[in-house]
Amino acid sequence: MKVSSLRRIGQMLLIPILAVFSALVVGALVMWIFGDDPLAAYRGLLDGAFGSARAWSTTIRKMTPLILTGLSVAVAFKAGLFNIGASGQFIIGTVCSVAVGVNFGGLPAIIHLPLALLAGIAGGMLWGFIPGALKVFTGAHEVIVTIMLNYVASLFAGWTVYAGGTQGQTPGPLWDAAAGPISRTPEVFLNARIPWIFGDPYRVHWGVVLALAVALLMWWVIFKTTLGFATRTVGANNKAARYAGVNVKWITILTMMIAGGLAGLAGAIETLGLNHRFAPEFTGSAGFDGITVALLGQTNPIGVVLSAFLLGALDAGGARMQFNSGVSADIIQIIQALVLIFVAAPTIIRQIYRIRKPSDQVEATVFSSGWGR
């Protein structure tokens, strides 16, 4: 029993580790071809991600939203759904939490902060509900719908902070009148901010602890509850699940709502913990990076935390790498893209390293099964 479970973990880790290793090797080759020094670059990367207290704090700061957007994509995968909409859900979560955060001035922190976080979750859940419901009731594919809703979310968010023009256009409801022509919200009230664990210059807030707790919670839900079992059954075999009496429609909608809520929470935490306001350029790439995180983490919540840590470290180390070695930080994106390619197409890795496909079904086979159902 123990040996087999160890073997199982080993097999689960094999592909991601080889994928990261291969991506780093290919990344080194790319640098070498362009006449840069890969060793200096990777040394700089390590130094920038872990070399000092400030480096660690940057890694943690970058990792926090990735845990949650990664979970968002991973949870949807468990039900065989491909959530490309974490980006839009993240934005809606941001806007909703800011809307609460800049209003209700007199509330005590114990009410205001949870309320703002819940608003973010609720916004994200709504943004997940739409593609879930459309899939169940009309058959619209969630990939298409979530991609399209990303645009809707981004434009909606832009409208909420729209500063108006010179010809009397109505400004958006969340626009900060004090910002003049700049489209952004005011800062959220102090009582709605996530407190610092380490303040300036480290800027690490309790959101990271919250994100880790949520990851544990999702692990428990997926692997230890009836709901999680039903979800995994739907993901493994939709028809069998139906014969077994699982309400597939309900599970589909619910899973998309949970996925949306997780990405919405990511947006809320990033805003209430770090940025303290919303401006359209703050959205970043956490939503789409969540796909890489989820795949690299083999859609397992614990794996998601590990891969979010890795990608966060890559992001954090980029500046120091560029500083020390002169290698453009673009290489970070190349490495991340290579990681994604290698984990999304494990056959490549198996071919390169001549690994036999495991006979027992330990690896998630849901990556591409979202299509054609």
Add this chain to the structure above:
Amino acid sequence: MQNKRFAILLSIVAVFTMVLSACTMPAPSAAPEVATEAAGAAAPAPAAAIKIGLVTDVGRVNDRSFNQSAWDGVVEVATALGLTEGEGFKYIETQDSKDYADNIQQFVDAEFNVIVTVGFALGEATIKAAQENPDTYFIGVDQFQGESLPNLTGLVFREDQSGFLAGALAAQLNKSGTIAAVLGTDLVPPVVAYGQGYELGAKYINPDITVLTTYHPGEMSQAFVDPEWGAATAKQALDQKADVIFGAGGQTGNGALQEVASAPGAGTELFCIGVDSDQWETLPAAHPCLVSSAMKLITPSVVDLINAYAADGSMAAGNYFGGAGLAPFHDFEDKIPQEIKDKLNEIATGLADGSLTTGYQP
């Protein structure tokens, strides 16, 4: 068996790559070290202690615009001071607007004593870094300082003066009696300064000239990224017989320039003037009509500021007004009559020594 061999082969290749790169790299980096010593010995005493860092706005250091102009200034002054790139001066390209502070911090950690940050968007991060590191000299390019810090210079420009020169050029090229300006939003003071300066400069040459000035009606996030509006507005201006069009407002202005460039008669009867940096370099599509650009002279200003600091450690607190001027005429060098060039030189000299004012009231 074969599988194993393949795996071994691959790891050998991987290791070999690493080793190879490790071996090849020290050679080129050894040479500059020698150079540093030689230069360090030759350079004056204060210069030896100077390290200059530059943080770009999102984009490339060779963007042929603000980033590059500022970096050119750093390279020029650092080379004159005998510094070596990588040791005495270097840059970081910003990938994401959230990383401004982290990138500035890289230079602070490495004890660089002059840090140049390029662009309005880095303003807040630069002020914060300057407050935290009072011994480091910061230069914020295009960052107007509301309150002055002793160790931070906001390098800003007299847009009205370069606009004035553009207007003077336009009025002299003009035959129809009408010229136009297509501008980003009047919510932003520098854009207004360009626009007003352009009108004043045109009227200085020809008091009867009609100047069609149009500002983008949207807010900040739209006003500079709307080439369609710029093109449509330029088209309207052409229909109203304007024959020189000044496009000032990021992509919006570029849309106007491209519209003129594709109109029949571009370069013979119709001309356009770009803005901020030499747009001949940044917008090849406008070549048919682009006679010049109203520039912010970032490079010489950066050189002057760093030279002043290198000489006696002086930091210009508050705002420093950099020079304004026109970009080279490039392909139009031979087509522009000498008398126009002389007139422009006369105006530029007058503006520089104060004997001529644009008349612009902010």
